[in-house]
Amino acid sequence: MGLTGILLAAGKSTRLGRDKLSVVMPDGRALAAWSLEAALGSTLERVICVVKPEDTLSWMPREWLSSASYAYQSEAKLLISICDDYAMGMAHSLHCGLQTAKQYEPDGYMIMLADQPLIETSQINEIKTIFQTHKQSDYVAATDCAGGKPPVAFRSHLLGQLLSLSGDEGARRIMHNPQFTGTYVPFSAPSFWDADTEEELERIVRHIEYDHSSRDTHPLK
Known part of the structure; x- marks a missing residue:
């Protein structure tokens, strides 16, 4: 039951030319650790990291890795799902996460991206709260006023639709289907910044450094 998060961390980093997950951020942690921490710190029942x-x-803090499970475990907060066919496209990574998640029979699945380090725990919790209160919505998605984007939570009855995606096809196909209704939650533009290129990575780092310097009493999270 509840809402299970699926953090997609099996990308090829083709455009960046190096492993984006392990890029060291200004606070000394890896980029993907920021995304994972936001998910694990949320009220999601569990997080499947694909x-x-x-x-x-090596990008994952040791304390999280040591407590993670690689197989079904009812009390596990973090599960690692290894996707052998990740190179066939993002949809296949999603399938791996869904196959692991469905064992828990959740009310829904929240899709998140590991290369979006500026997504915050409070935003994930907001999506979950709206998912729980807007029961008429088939999905609840974050938005920058240009359509739905991750984090996006889909109800369990859409599992078949999600498993029908292929290649690099994302969940936008489902959100664009008039058969389904959604609720959109506005987030600030930086929340959606990913690290696909060196320029985009530099933009994220500058934003973090500026945010840190402007908040004297708040260390980097």
Whole structure:
């Protein structure tokens, strides 16, 4: 029951040219650790982190890795799902996460991206709260006023639709389907910034450094 998060962390980092998950951020942690911490700190019942087989998980803080499960465990907060066919496209990584998540029979699945380090725990919680209160909505998605974007939570009856995605096809196909209704939650533009290129990565780092310097009493999270 409840809402299960699926953090997609099995990308190829083709455009960046190096492993984006392990890029060291201004606070000394890896980029993907920011995204994972936001998810684990939320009220999601559990988080499925989808990774590729060759990922050493060196980007993941040791305390999280030591408590993670690789198989069904009813009390586990963090599960690692290894996706052998990640190179076939993002949809296949999503399928791996869904296959792991559905064992828990959740009310829904929240899709998140590991390369969006500026997503915050409070935003994930907001999506979950609206998902719980707007029961007429088939999905609840974040938005920058240009359509729905991750984090996006889909109700369990859309599992078949999600599993029908293929290649690099994202969940936008479902959100664009007039058969389904959604609720959109506005987030600030930086929340959606990803690290696909060096320029985009530099923009994220500058934003973090500026935010840190402008908040004297708040250390980097």
